[in-house]
Amino acid sequence: MNSFDVVVIGGGVVGAAAFHRLAQQGVKVALLEKDRLCQGATSYSGGIVRCFHSDPVLSDMAVQGYHYYRQFAEYTDSHCSLTETGFIYLDKPQRNQALRSEVDRLSSVVEMHWLTDQEAKKQFPFLNISSGQGVVYEPGAGFMDTYETTIAWAKAGERAGGVVIEGCQVERLLMAKDQFQGLQTNMGPIYAAKVVVCAGPLSTALLEQAGLQTSVYAQEIQVNRFKSDVFPKQHPAYIDDEYNLNGRPDREGAVLVGYPTFNRQLDLPKSPIAANHTQLICEQADKRFSWAEAMQSLGGYRCFDSYTQHGHGEIKFVNENENIVVAAGFSGGGFKLAPAIAQRVDELINHK
Ligand SMILES: Cc1cc2nc3c(=O)[nH]c(=O)nc-3n(C[C@H](O)[C@H](O)[C@H](O)COP(=O)(O)OP(=O)(O)OC[C@H]3O[C@@H](n4cnc5c(N)ncnc54)[C@H](O)[C@@H]3O)c2cc1C
Known part of the structure; x- marks a missing residue:
């Protein structure tokens, strides 16, 4: 035994x-x-299960994950399934060309679109984006429990x-x-x-x-949860590498917003959320989302994950x-x- x-x-x-x-x-x-x-x-x-990454090594691993998770119940004989929310990825407009060519590469293996600022504003009116800033959109992405x-x-x-x-x-x-x-x-x-x-x-x-x-090291992540009367009904999951935000809606109608802490001092047991970091998250969210002005905090959590410099x-x-x-x-x-x-x-x- x-x-x-x-x-x-x-x-x-x-x-x-x-x-x-x-x-x-x-x-x-x-x-x-x-x-x-x-x-x-x-x-x-x-x-969050999505395919687009600005690094093709990660995109390719994620595509494999996405297709597997799509059939997860069959592979494991369980009831788990992906909750489809769609996913958007944003970065500075200077990165448009690189992002577009990764979208072109990936769109043969997964549904993925490049939205111009006009198209993105029409589909996601709550996004604050600058003129010429494109958005990567993956309609089939979502999250698993x-x-x-x-x-x-x-x-x-x-x-x-x-x-x-x-x-x-x-x-x-x-x-x-x-x-x-x-x-x-x-x-x-x-x-x-x-x-x-x-x-x-x-x-x-x-x-x-x-x-x-x-070369693996620990780094802490803080995620806050917010509710608001003005959230759109269909909020996509998102990664925003311009403002360093990430998150998704939850099943209860709130939205999760994460921002890296860059804290590498692994101290266990885990700490509660930090007020100054919550403030930072609110400020960053306010730059990107029009609903952030009216959002109410429902707390959040902090946790360490393992990191490598290249993220692979x-x-x-x-x-x-x-x-x-x-x-x-x-x-x-x-x-x-x-x-x-x-x-x-x-x-x-x-x-x-
Ligand atoms: C807040 C947050 C949000 C995230 N959001 C996303 C997301 O949306 N999409 C995504 O793809 N990824 C996301 N991630 C990252 C992803 O969740 C992690 O990379 C992944 O869960 C790590 O899994 P793991 O099994 O490596 O580590 P863990 O889940 O930490 O598991 C390690 C396990 O090892 C056990 N262990 C440790 N030492 C010992 C020991 N000596 N003996 C026995 N057991 C031991 C621990 O108890 C633990 O259960 C997020 C991470 C965090 C923290």
């Missing part, structure tokens, strides 16, 4: 997706979570023969002369031929303890013997990428 081919550390969306994928391939795999499943960054996530999605993957993985162990904290990787042997946990040692570290922002410390390096994350072996994989660092965007991450983990573990 305490010996596996592969052990996945971390029951967030990345770990659960990798666990499911490996279990489906017939790998004897366990998913270890120190808490209950989906209590880390994933539980705070907006769960991140808790349901993570649990669905974990349960489907169990049905495929995998083992989920909650309340199991990995204290350290057991190494003998640089050879990976297994894990020391609060439940005793667990032996495995390979390990996949999907511990989010805690991945770095776990690997460093074993003398292994990764790290999905790779971190030791010469190629039996320790890290999958972390997806920089506030890992939910939509999880199906592509799981495939890459499978390729590494099974040498495909």
Whole structure:
């Protein structure tokens, strides 16, 4: 019972997706979570599933994720489905040309349009945009319930023969002369031929303890929730790289608005929202959305996610013997990428 081919550390969306994928391939795999499943960054996530990124590497991973999530219920035999809201992406007008060519590239694999400022104003009258500023529009994008999605993957993985162990904290990787042997946990040692570290922002410390390096770091995100009598009925999810905003409507008629904190001092347990950051979010939202003037705060939350400088994350072996994989660092965007991450983990573990 305490010996596996592969052990996945971390029951967030990345770990659960990798666990499911490996279990489906017939790998004897366990998913270890120190808490209950989906209590880390994933539980705070907006769960926005969209394809457009200004970085084609991320766009391609996201396209894979989008098509997978569209058929998620069939893949996992669950009831989870994507709530379609549409998605818009904005950046400074100077970036128009680069954005347009990425839209051209992606529109053959997913429905995506370039809206001129006139077209965007007509479709989304609440947007404050400058003359000549275009908007990327993806009508089929939306969001998933991140808790349901993570649990669905974990349960489907169990049905495929995998083992989920909650309340199991990995204290350290057991190494003998640089050879990976297994894990020391609060439940005793667990032996495995390979390990996949999907511990989010805690991945770095776990690997460093074993003398292994990764470029993954922690950064905190704050999201505020607002209501307003003047929200449009159909508000799209959005990323705004001009004003650094991101968010989406929720099912209760409020709108979520996030703005990066740039705080890299990982302090757990998590902090409540900061008033000065809320103020900043209100100021930025006011620049972009006409409804922001009349919005009322419903609080919000702060949470750390794992980051890498380029945002692609790290999905790779971190030791010469190629039996320790890290999958972390997806920089506030890992939910939509999880199906592509799981495939890459499978390729590494099974040498495909
Ligand atoms: C506020 C917010 C909004 C976001 N919105 C979006 C969005 O709209 N769309 C999108 O695509 N992405 C979004 N993201 C990013 C995305 O949610 C994350 O990148 C993704 O959820 C990370 O998943 P994970 O499994 O890597 O990490 P986590 O969910 O943090 O999971 C890591 C797990 O590892 C466990 N763990 C850690 N150490 C140990 C140990 N030693 N032993 C056992 N278990 C351990 C933790 O308890 C945790 O459950 C958002 C993130 C945040 C914070």
